[in-house]
Amino acid sequence: MGLAGLAMLSLAACVERMRAHGYVPEEEDLQQITVGVDTRDTVAEVLGAPSTSGVTDDSGYFYVRSTFRHLGPTQPKVVEREIVAVTFDDTGTVRNIERYGLEDGRAVVLSRRVTTNDSGGSGILAQLLRNIGNFSAGSFLN
Template structure:
């Protein structure tokens, strides 16, 4: 076998390897949402903003609504070769506080068939406040600029 044939095969093998790696699906997680075990430690009617921060960590967003609730947002993105990244999952945990700063609601929201659904809820009252903010968090799924996401924008 001559050297030219070996080089050609090595180049061909390298190209096949690069093409297969370039088409591999990668996943990246962004943000943070507490686990169910961590949320089980948050007691409705007992814990305060300070104790919640100690137990589950500081919120992704806080104080942006009338009640000054804590919001934890976690997203999962899929990268497929040269295609634009796509957000495939988003979860929001909302912890609401009453006027004295004591936990009144602990809720976990997700998406099902494109609709916002409550995955778990521990509340002291029937009406769920601030659903418009949560809908805004979910409403932006897939609506982002890849340059902004990658830090180029």
């Protein structure tokens, strides 16, 4: 009985699962936006809040939806990605509306957080051992 349960559990772990994340407006909603007329406020009102906006210059609204496939213990894989980009001119009026798919794109880093390591290539153990004997009683009294 236990062996059958283990077999069923291992088979259930290999089931493919799909997960969607994000929001992209429908084509009917995009038809309500007029290039050269509508503004940031009317776009947000009609389409909703964007997934993100222009990172450095606030030049546009970006609506992103991704579908991931999970298969057992492997890393999730992006199987579909759709991006709707609404760009604005300097006055905040809609300049263009574009739709991209996974086949159109390339990875774009929106944010990068890197901690620098100024240890000169030494590991943590070498740094700790190097400091043994570098303390004096006076340094603790200050």
